[in-house]
Amino acid sequence: MDARQIIAALRDGTDPGADALRWFAQGLASGVVSDAQAGAFAMAVRLRGLGPAGRTALTLAMRDSGDLLEWDLDRPVIDKHSTGGIGDCVSLVLAPALAACGGAVPMISGRGLGHTGGTLDKLEAIPGLSTRLSEAHLRRIVSEVGCVIAAASAQLAPADARLYAVRDVTATVDSIDLICASILAKKLAAGLDALVLDVKTGSGAFMARPEDARALAGALCETANAAGCRTSAVISDMSQPLAPALGNALELAEVMQVLTGVRRGRMAELSTLLGGVLLERAGLAATVDDGAKRIAAAIADxxxxxxxxxxxxxxxxxRRFVEDWQRFLPEATVIREVPAWRGGYxxxxxxxxxxxAVVELGGGRQVERDLVDPSVGLSDVLPLGTQVSAGQPICCIHAARVAQADRAEAALRAAITISDASAPVPDLIRARVD
Structure with a gap:
């Protein structure tokens, strides 16, 4: 086969076929396909689309471009994926809760991307912890503990790593076909029996418009189910932070408050629903409601x-992180309350x-090689709909230097709207898609 023929077929709106897509994915992984050809392929898919069958074929081809994890366990292998948001630390609540309810959870996660936080960065705020694990180590933790949250190895769906880097510089990141293949190739390579997807919509999401989020959720579910993985999606609101904190150590603190019964709220509500959906899909609960009750019980007890x-x-x-987590998490040197500049809602x-604003504080990356400061971010962010008086704190900035805190405060004043009259607050759960 020839890369040029495959690209030309896509350019002209012709389905190149599963064999051609499999060859192209292997070429991405091996280097036979050049960067120029990868970029042309991505643009052709972005402009012409693949259709459901082609999308599934590309996903499976990218899955099969590297190693596949196979499991011999007495429980279903399950996972959750979020399309990214702010204050979203559900994975750290849900993975152990699912394991406590009888699932095996090999969660392959990522780092911060753009304005969104990364689960691996949050975990690495814990001293000594490494998310880069050998396959043998990953398997041992899943077998002994029930869950692990780790970085993808270079051998897992390597075609995706190559194509993703090209998409980022060729204005093709927003292709639903390519998004589906990228997300699902890694998840399917992990050997999953069932998957739940949390597709975000709102001002803090990549898919800000509800119709775009629904289209992505539908395409992801259709593709994953066609590939043999029982999958459902929940479309959830990201018009405000899911937890009242943004930043790696600060979000870990929120996770521990949920898991130790100190705090409820939107993050706990979403974690419970996603877990209920996944337990039902995996056959570990008779209904979604039953599954949600099981997740809630695992957290409560x-x-x-x-x-x-x-x-x-x-x-x-x-070893005693859960018992004494406050002692282990880093703290910023500058902590400043941000007062409301006027009264209202x-x-x-x-x-x-x-x-x-958190990225600018050092809590995320502007380029891949940037180091992340785990201590910085925002905490105590008041939710939408809150009535405030002038001078009342609406959030707290955690910074390394005063100048950084000054810039963050200016950004927050521009990002948060306080009005004379209240406005409807979007529901947390927008829809469910199977």
């Missing part, structure tokens, strides 16, 4: 927290701007 503690220790972190938040 401490089994999820205990499971998270064992996972952290197995990944090199402190908090009616809107620019989620992307909030996320970028």
């Amino acid at each position: 401490g089994r999820a927290a205990e499971c998270l503690g064992r996972m952290i220790a197995a990944m090199g972190g402190p 908090i009616t809107a938040m620019d989620g992307t701007a909030l996320g970028m």
Whole structure:
């Protein structure tokens, strides 16, 4: 086969076929396909589309471009994926809760992207913990603990790593076909029996418009189910941070407050629903409601927290992290409350701007080689709909230097709207897609 023929077929709106897509994915992984050809391929898919059958074929081809994890366990292998948001630390609540409910959870996660935080960055705020694990180590943790959250190895769906880097510089990131193949290739390579997807919409999401989020959720579910993985999606609101904190250590603190029963709220609500959906899809619960009750019980009675503690220790972190987590998380040197500049109601938040304010503080990356400061970010962010008086704190900035805090405060004033009249607050759960 020839890369040029495949690209020409896509350019002309012709389905190149599963064999051709498989050859192209192997060429991406091996280097036979050049960067120029990868970029042309991505643009052709972006402009012409693949259709459901072609999307599934590309996903399977990218999955098969590297190693596949196979499991011989007495419980279903399950996972969750989020399309990214702010204050979203559900994975750290849900993975141990699912394990406590009888699932095996090999969660292959990523780092921060753009304005959104990364689960691996959050975990690595814990001293000593490493998310780069050998396959043998990953398998041992899943077998002994029930869950692990780790970085993808270079051997897992290598075609995706190559194509993703090209998409980022060729204005093809927003192709639903390519998004589906990228997300699902890695998940399917992990050997999953069932998957739940949390597709975000709102000002802090990549798919800000509800119709775009629904289209992506439908395409992801259709593709994953066609590939043999039982999958459902929940479309959830990201018009405001999911948890009242943004930043790696600060979000870990929120996770521990949920798992130790100190805090409820939107993050706990979404974690419970996603877990219920996944337990039902995996055959571990008769209904979604039954599954949600099981997840809530695992959190309430401490089994999820205990499971998270064992996972952290197995990944090199402190053995008593759950019992004494405040002692282990880093703290910023500058902590400043941001007062409301007028009285009224908090009616809107620019989620992307909030996320970028954390990046500017050093809590995320502007380029891949940037180091992340795990201590910085925002905490105590008041939710939409809150009535405030002038001078009342609406959030707290955690920064390394005063000048950084000054810039963050200016960004927050521009990102948060306080109005005379209240406005409807979007529902957390927008829809479910199977």
